[in-house]
Amino acid sequence: MIYAVGVNHHTAPVTVRECLHLSDDEITDFLRGNTGTLFREAGIVSTCNRTELYAVPADDDVDGERLITELRRLRPEKELRDEHFFRLLHCGAVSHLHKVAAAIDSQILGDMQILSQVKHAWEVAADSGSVGNVFSHLFMGALHTGKRVRSETAIGIGAVSISFAAVELATKIFSDLHRKHVLIVGSGETGALASRHLLAKGVEHLSITNRTYENAVALADELRARVLRFESFPVALHEYDIVVSATSATEPVITYDMVKAAMRKRQNRPLLMLDLAVPRDIDPRVNDLGNVFLKDLDAIQSIIDQNLEQRRQEIPRAESIVTEEVVNFFLWYNTLEAAPTIAQLREKFEQVRTAEMDRFRNKIDPNSLDTVEMLTKRIINKLLHPTMVGIKKQAHDTSELSSRIQLVRDLFDLSEDEITDRSQSGSGT
Amino acid sequence: MLHFLNSVAEVLLPVGYVLTTFMYAMDFRNCTALSGTWKTRTLLATVTLHFLYIGMHTAEYGRCMVTTPFEIMSLIAFTLALTYTILELRTGERGTGVFILALATAFELVSAVVMKMPGSGQPNPVLSNMGVGFHVSFAIFGYAGFALGAMHGVMYLLMYRELKRGGFGSVYQNLPSLETLERMTVLSSLVGFVFLTVSMAIGIFSLPVVYDNFSYHDPKLIATGISWLIYAVMMVARYAMHVDGKSIVRIAIGGFVFALLSMTLVNAFLSDFHRFM
Structure with missing residues (x-):
């Protein structure tokens, strides 16, 4: 049985999520300390939006509630309540991990950063020694699902944050941002964030202007940008292809006449103006000028809304990939039920072979003993092979597999009490 | 077979x-x-x-x-x-x-x-003449270049409108940047312009040889000359005067529409000697 318990953005507010966020060291300690006693296999995905424990319990006494109790012990001083935790069992748990990796359970739909976070969770669990055969397949399958969803659907396409949408807008006007000249008006938090995004996109000519010159210098030093005096930026406006304004001024700082004069000087070449301020910094009438593209926060938000809607339309395609991969996982998982029977069958054949070898050992030429040993082993392997393949053949449901296993047990008279748990034999191999 | x-x-x-x-x-x-x-x-x-x-x-x-x-x-x-x-x-x-x-x-x-x-x-038996064959072939490539330029120009205007209006629909999502579309318009038109220029040069030498009634006043020659002039103006505007992209693509679209309409009308009603079909 596979369990998934934890908190995420569906079940708990950010204050709860952040207090259960676990570092790699904490995860390692938790997994090492509980592997073998609390669970046989386990992994923890801990990001800013979720802390989720996936586990195969060590015995029947361990259930979801017990796993939650152990998780809560990690933060005894915090007020973590039962209703903050979700509990998923087996098929639900496997399906959930696949959905997480496919980014359809993400707070920002299609945020593919989660794929690397799931991969990291698997690596941490593997280093902690809590990953066996089942979780190897589980995490590999989930990562495969995430990659398929990313490549076969458009769920990760289009910017869904203000700064990314602004940069996306710039790339719809200019083909190469490297050579474009960008002016940031205002050195506050928004201006700094926009500057960083533009620099990350390869902008090489960045200038910053601010009413308080020292603030502009401080930000420019940090970003290795040019500084332009606030009083001189209107006359230099024509030099810039992209202007981002984010000041706290109550009156427009960029007027219609300023832009009109600038457009004349720049021979009407396209000018993108992003007004990220509230109240707005740029006179809205500048959008009436040819080749001037003025976008304010509402316009950028509408890009985001449109992109999110497109992502939402991809959910059915992503979900069908998840279903396909979850079915594949369980087709494999169900064959684990046959593992104890196969081991028992092999052991029984080996006992017969050893007994017969012992009986005839004295009658065999000592020089040929090794050859006969090898010969009998080969015969047994050949006889067992079709039975093993037949029993492990993927079944459409567990009852079909169970009846197949029972048939083999009856035919070869294998005793019930020797059966070990299938998961136990599956783990660690 | x-x-x-x-x-x-x-x-x-x-x-x-x-x-x-x-x-x-x-x-x-x-x-x-x-x-x-x-x-x-x-x-x-x-x-x-x-x-x-x-x-x-x-x-x-x-x-x-x-x-x-x-x-x-x-x-x-x-x-x-x-x-x-x-x-x-x-x-x-x-x-x-x-x-x-x-x-x-x-x-x-x-x-x-x-x-x-x-x-x-x-x-038309005239087309068996090597010079005329090249003349026609180059003209075809020229007009194909103009067609391609005009289509990129139309896409430019659609994208421009979408960006101005803030619709951000299929056009915004799927088309390349304005700058790319402008570049493709100019490049396609330039290729078309070069081919048409070569075609006209070959025609000037080869057509008088195969047509007894050759005349420089033929409506098709005049229409082609005007088309060539439109694209020549476009190239000067783009490369010498650095006119903005929107005006350039308008010339490209206008040039193609003129070439298409004039050729259709002239072929149907006016052309004298200069008919291959």
């Missing part, structure tokens, strides 16, 4: 073009798994079939495919589709496909209709 294969290809080609354009349109509107996977394959199959058809047609009739209106239009369709295929394979840019392929499909459909008209398959 060759005749039979050509007949089959003549039916399959318009179907292939319509199907390809339909798939690109589907993909442009709302990317589906089917159109996303099959559109480029269908395009490649159609272009390959067209290429084979040109070869088979040349083999069957023993002359280049520039002697009848049907052949010329089919060749323009092929030039447009092939140019787009190369662009898509080299740059990975797929958003412009529906526009260019729609134009190619229009030419191929007109070609298929003209082909069925009585007497349309009769080649």
Whole structure:
């Protein structure tokens, strides 16, 4: 049985999520300390939006509630309540991990950063020694699902944050941002964030202007940008292809006449103006000028809304990939039920072979003993092979597999009490 | 056998073009798994079939495919589709496909209709002259370049409108940047301009030789001259005067519309000696 318990953005507010966020060291300690006693296999995905424990319990006494109790012990001083935790069992748990990796359970739909976070969770669990055969397949399958969803659907396409949408807008006007000249008006938090995004996109000519010159210098030093005096930026406006304004001024700082004069000087070449301020910094009438593209926060938000809607339309395609991969996982998982029977069958054949070898050992030429040993082993392997393949053949449901296993047990008279748990034999191999 | 294969290809080609354009349109509107996977394959199959058809047609009739209106239009369709295929394979840019392929499909459909008209398959003996053959071939490539430039110009204006209005729909999502579209408009028009210039130069020398009634006052010569002038103005505006992209694409679209209309009207009603079809 596979369990998934934890908190995420569906079940708990950010204050709860952040207090259960676990570092790699904490995860390692938790997994090492509980592997073998609390669970046989386990992994923890801990990001800013979720802390989720996936586990195969060590015995029947361990259930979801017990796993939650152990998780809560990690933060005894915090007020973590039962209703903050979700509990998923087996098929639900496997399906959930696949959905997480496919980014359809993400707070920002299609945020593919989660794929690397799931991969990291698997690596941490593997280093902690809590990953066996089942979780190897589980995490590999989930990562495969995430990659398929990313490549076969458009769920990760289009910017869904203000700064990314602004940069996306710039790339719809200019083909190469490297050579474009960008002016940031205002050195506050928004201006700094926009500057960083533009620099990350390869902008090489960045200038910053601010009413308080020292603030502009401080930000420019940090970003290795040019500084332009606030009083001189209107006359230099024509030099810039992209202007981002984010000041706290109550009156427009960029007027219609300023832009009109600038457009004349720049021979009407396209000018993108992003007004990220509230109240707005740029006179809205500048959008009436040819080749001037003025976008304010509402316009950028509408890009985001449109992109999110497109992502939402991809959910059915992503979900069908998840279903396909979850079915594949369980087709494999169900064959684990046959593992104890196969081991028992092999052991029984080996006992017969050893007994017969012992009986005839004295009658065999000592020089040929090794050859006969090898010969009998080969015969047994050949006889067992079709039975093993037949029993492990993927079944459409567990009852079909169970009846197949029972048939083999009856035919070869294998005793019930020797059966070990299938998961136990599956783990660690 | 060759005749039979050509007949089959003549039916399959318009179907292939319509199907390809339909798939690109589907993909442009709302990317589906089917159109996303099959559109480029269908395009490649159609272009390959067209290429084979040109070869088979040349083999069957023993002359280049520039002697009848049907052949010329089919060749323009092929030039447009092939140019787009190369662009898509080299740059990975797929958003412009529906526009260019729609134009190619229009030419191929007109070609298929003209082909069925009585007497349309009769080649003009003048075209067996090497110089005239080159003249016509270069003119075809020239007009194909203008068509491609105009289509990119239309896309530029659509994108410009979308950016100004703030609609951010399929056009915004699928088309490349304004700067790229402007560059493609100018480049295609420049290629067309060079080919038309060469075609005119060859025509000036070869046409008086094959036509006894050659005249510089022929309406088609005048119309072609005006088309050439429009594109010459466009090149000067772009490269010498650095006029903005929107004005440039308007000239490119205007130039193509003028060339198309003037050629249609002149061919139908006015041209004197200068008729190949």
